[in-house]
Amino acid sequence: MTISPEERDAVYKTIFSRRDVRREFTDTAIPDDVLERILLAAHHAPSVGFMQPWDFIVVKSATSKKKIKQGFLDAHAQSSELFEGERKNQYQALKLEGIEEAPLGICVTCDRSRTGSVVLGRTVKPEMDLFSAVCAVQNLWLAARAENVGVGWVSIVHDNVVRDTLNIPDNIDIIAYLCVGYVEQFQTTPDLERLGWLPRRDAKNAIHFETWPDDNPL
Numbered sequence: 001m002t003i004s005p006e007e008r009d010a011v012y013k014t015i016f017s018r019r020d021v022r023r024e025f026t027d028t029a030i031p032d033d034v035l036e037r038i039l040l041a042a043h044h045a046p047s048v049g050f051m052q053p054w055d056f057i058v059v060k061s062a063t064s065k066k067k068i069k070q071g072f073l074d075a076h077a078q079s080s081e082l083f084e085g086e087r088k089n090q091y092q093a094l095k096l097e098g099i100e101e102a103p104l105g106i107c108v109t110c111d112r113s114r115t116g117s118v119v120l121g122r123t124v125k126p127e128m129d130l131f132s133a134v135c136a137v138q139n140l141w142l143a144a145r146a147e148n149v150g151v152g153w154v155s156i157v158h159d160n161v162v163r164d165t166l167n168i169p170d171n172i173d174i175i176a177y178l179c180v181g182y183v184e185q186f187q188t189t190p191d192l193e194r195l196g197w198l199p200r201r202d203a204k205n206a207i208h209f210e211t212w213p214d215d216n217p218l
């Protein structure tokens with residue numbers, strides 16, 4: 001199957017216009033067929049040894065969202081102590097989640113023992129199963145963008161809060177808590193760039209040939 005130039009352009013458009021969404025969610029419900037397509041795309045991610053270690057927990061209840069939001073507030077307060085001076089003020093002014101505004105939460109997990117202890121491709125790099133679950137997150141994020149649905153990743157919550165709220169067993173790793181919903185708009189630049197937290201690194205400084213450069217520019 002060949003991808004036509006128009007289809008290729010749509011893929012790049014999706015990649016470059018994907019954003020982490022934290023504030024622009026609307027309450028419009030996501031139709032079941034749209035959610036199914038997004039989750040099916042996530043489920044078709046590559047995975048080490050084809051172990052497909054992920055599960056997706058769709059969270060709709062206001063009670064669960066409230067608990068996770070409280071977990072965010074606690075972790076955020078702790079995190080802000082790690083920044084100093086003006087940087088701390090800047091950190092505290094950022095909106096870094098849309099847990100209660102988003103109509104859906106999706107928790108992505110990883111079952112590291114799903115297909116037994118020896119996994120093709122994981123034998124010398126044990127973290128490959130976790131990376132596979134992250135590939136599922138990226139598929140989900142891009143498929144959502146193609147459906148004009150926004151996604152925001154919230155990692156400023158301790159795992160135990162998400163685990164207790166969603167009844168996730170101890171042997172299952174928590175990879176991501178995602179806020180998902182239709183949005184008023186997708187920003188053209190990342191919020192952290194637009195608000196002066198960090199600039200986008202020049203792509204040409206990230207791409208090297210043959211060896212690690214002597215002087216690796218930012």
Ligand SMILES: Cc1cc2c(cc1C)N(C[C@H](O)[C@H](O)[C@H](O)COP(=O)(O)O)c1[nH]c(=O)[nH]c(=O)c1N2
Pocket residue numbers: 018019020021022095096097153154155156189190191192193
């Ligand atoms: C693993 C991981 C974890 C997080 C994120 C991303 C990833 C990949 N990001 C989103 C992140 O800030 C964002 O992707 C970058 O700022 C780039 O912006 P765009 O995604 O291009 O809009 C994120 N954003 C946020 O507001 N709160 C968070 O807790 C996190 N956590």
